Amino acid sequence: MTQVSTSAAAGAINASKIYGKDDSEVRALDDVTVDFALGQFTAIMGPSGSGKSTLMHCLAGLDSLTSGRVIIGDTDLAQLDDKQLTSLRREKVGFIFQAYNLIPTLSALENITLPMDLGGIKPDQEWLDTVVDKMNLRNRLSHRPSELSGGQQQRVAVARALASRPQIIFADEPTGNLDSKTGAEILAFMKYAVTDLNQTIVMVTHDPVAAGYADRVIFLADGKVVDEVENPTAELVLDRMKHLGS
């Protein structure tokens, strides 16, 4: 249970995150141990305040744990300073956020290659072309975010996350701001990235339909992992959630 398998893309071991002190203490994460296998699409679900976002922030090296460890690939994040964390985010981690995902002053293509540009790395052109084509962005590359629809913006964000072929991609409510049709389209792209492009994605969501696209769903409540479902469907997820709520 405490052993993170070598085929895992990332994992947390005895991870705790505590905000505040003494009486006002909030345990956002309470001794969570979890790992995410390579090539898998995992959804993290849970009610508001369950700690799902905190878990993802800590996994992605955006936030630090109070105690415990986070490992991405074979790197223990606790050992890294800000500089190393930055380059880890640049090279090994991809992000897709709910909104405000793109730099408004850069074109779609510039947004996609931004992490690599920042790291001074030349993008792999063949891979980039594949990603751009798969995300159906070929004729949108020179557009600014303000000239793109919400779905197109989110596709650019997915492409950016994929472009550097990271170890793992974290998505925070990627469909939260989209209508259901566009949301489904994005989720299909993400699923495709996992199945056909062999990427690893961890997605935080509260939408059972979105979770239905995943290979595995982890349920969090009060900072603890309380349940887990393999190969879920939306109905199955909804059922479990009702169960959790009771």
Place this chain on the structure above:
Amino acid sequence: MSSPVVRLTLRGVLARKFRILLTILAVVSGVAFVSGAFILTDSVKSAINNLFVELRGEVDLEIRTKIAFGDSARAERDPVDISLMKDIAALDGVRLVEANLLRQATIIKSNGEPLQTSGPAFGISWTGPDGLDGRTLLEGVLPTESGKVAIDKASAKRAGYVVGDKVTLVGPIGKGEFTLVGLTGTGSTSGGGGASVSAFDPITANEFLGADNKADSIYVGLTPVATRGDIQKAIEEVLPSGYEVITGEQSAQETAGAINEIIDIFGKVLLGFAGISLFVSAFLIFNTFAIIVSQRLRELALMRAVGASTRQIHQMIIGEGLVVGIIATGLGLVGGLGVAKGITFAFNAAGAAFPAADLLISSRTVILSIVIGIGVTLAAAIIPALRAGRIPPVAAMRPELGFSALQRSKRLIVGIATLAAGIALFSVGLFVQPGGTVGTLGGSAIGAVFLFLGVASLSTTIAAPVSRIISRILPFPLRPMTNSVPGRLASRNAQRTPRRTASTASALMVGLALVSMVSVVASSVKKSFTDQLKASVTADFFVTNLSFQGLPVAFAERLAELPELGSVSPFRATVALVNGEEKQIGAVKPEIGDLVDIDIQKGSIDSLADGDILLYLDPARDLNVDVGDTVDITWQNGKRSTLTVGGIYADSSVAGNWLIGLDTLGKVSSAPPVDFFIGAKIADGISIEDARAAVEKVAADFPSAEVQDQAEFQKSQEDQLNQLLAIVYGLLIFAIFIAILGIANTMALSVFERTREFGLLRAVGMSRRHLKRSVRWEAIIVSVFGATLGIVVGIPLGIAVAIALPDSFVTATVVPINTIVTILIASIVVGIFAAIFPARRAAKLDILDAIATH
């Protein structure tokens, strides 16, 4: 575009064009001021140097008397005996010898008024264009006999004279009528660089200018084959002791150098004001960048999340500063040309005649403008850049975490330390005065900068409570703004971002603190002057000449003959070495006792007539001398005297530290005397009207002199001070204007930031007018806060300066309530003015768009 940081930086600037534009404008005005000051001084100096090189003409050598000490160009030299000319002319290699005679001579216009000039009004001896000096004849003929004069073309034109006209001139010994026969100029100009020049033939000049067969110096021109070094040696051999011979170049350099020094001082004053403007614009830059950083919080956090390092974020923000700095410096340099032209125009309109000069942009001007413009921008962008680097990547999803990172600072400690350091430096500069004038000015200026920064930093702490108080008082005496919704909103908004409110207000504080300080000092000077005049001056009339040339000595002599007047004494001055130190020594008649109460403690004023010297208490104590002891003095011409101390006095406010008799001065110095002013008392039994009529009658022969009674004298001195104040305030306007820009900018940025909020307010029923009013009230709160800070800081500074100024200058300290009330009222106007654009913008918001924006 190679580096993503460069690309992001440039895109960032382009995306925020308008917000950046105001910032650029602020830097432009500062840089334009700096480069304008350099361009102006360089251009004027070059024009002056050219003029003197031209005027030197073919003067190869110049013979003059030596001085024992002091400034070569301004020294009061004894005149040379023109009989020397024969011996010099006889030397081999000497082609031409001329007497150089230059005295005061004022041109009187046909309406009887003297022609005002920015430079001196000269009368000269001239042998014509074939002579040695570089003057040329532009029109008419050479004046060759008595009753004829040639005037420089520019002055003749200003006075409305043409060749053939009768012209009245006033020389050192009186008035004369001349026929204008010629108009003169130099190779490249038609004037005398701001001076008026009336040229006479040598014999007429000798008579009219009262030269008594002496000259200021002797010009020597050499034959083409002569070697200058050899001739210089040969001349030195025939010269009597006390004479020297210098080259024409040296002579031109010395004369131009003395004028250049004045221009340099003028330039430094301008630079000082430019520095103030730049300092204020640094606040604006800082503020704009700080606000932009907080508005871009999510964007910056996103960049951090996708892999931008802290360093890259720093580079990006600093880079934006760099772009602003480069654009602003470029524009500022161009603006500098405008500033130079503008200042020339403004000062010329006020009566100064800057010589017409091509504007010169030296490489020093360009380099310093670049260093200053870009340097200030970068320095102001550093703190926002560092803050931006602290934004954690997680803020891309949870902005509230980012705001707390932006807020973190050790403001209070740093603020107090900076303020303390500022006060210490300012006090040391002012009261300890290390390293003379430079140390005093430098120390107190740097101290003031720290002090302002410290107050700016600390003002964040009080911004919210003070804003609350202001909003509860204004618009006094009407009902306070907090009684209405727009007013309450404005008050809350000002309190919501105390840091922004404080730093915006601080920019205004700097300008207004300086205005308050200057007004305290000026009021104190005025009060002290009035007090002194009342306490120690008993003369009924004063005769002054506002030009620094002083009055012809004939005036005082003729006044003394009037039966309507009792005691009359002119005030002359000279410099001398006393105990190895250069001192200003006043020369007066013993009648001074009736005109000025010098509060004699020991001895008598009458001892002046016996050739004694009177000392103020301080020098008497320093030299440890008493009445009857002697003081050794070396005069500027090298003569030495041992004078007996005839008295010791206790009031130096008018008399200065040392007084000798006019006769004593006349015995040791044969330099042409000039009176600074004349004091006169009405004779017993004569009415003031009769006395005045008699004085005015004499004054009619000296149109450049001004006769005033005590009240008029006091008023004219105050007018002069007010004029100086107007110039100082005028120059501070730049800094205040930049601060107004700053308020407008902050308000515009805040409106932009609150788009959603305003949309909501409009949606629930707030009218456009109310929205506008709310923005306006907020701007007023900020500007009144700034004005209050400025007054609170400026008044103690002014009091400190008034205390530090010597007692002979300032004895009373006055806080001018009128000015302070004016500043407060003006600051409300400033707020209204600054809010015009942001308020309009807020009112224009489309409700739906505003709510949809995120």
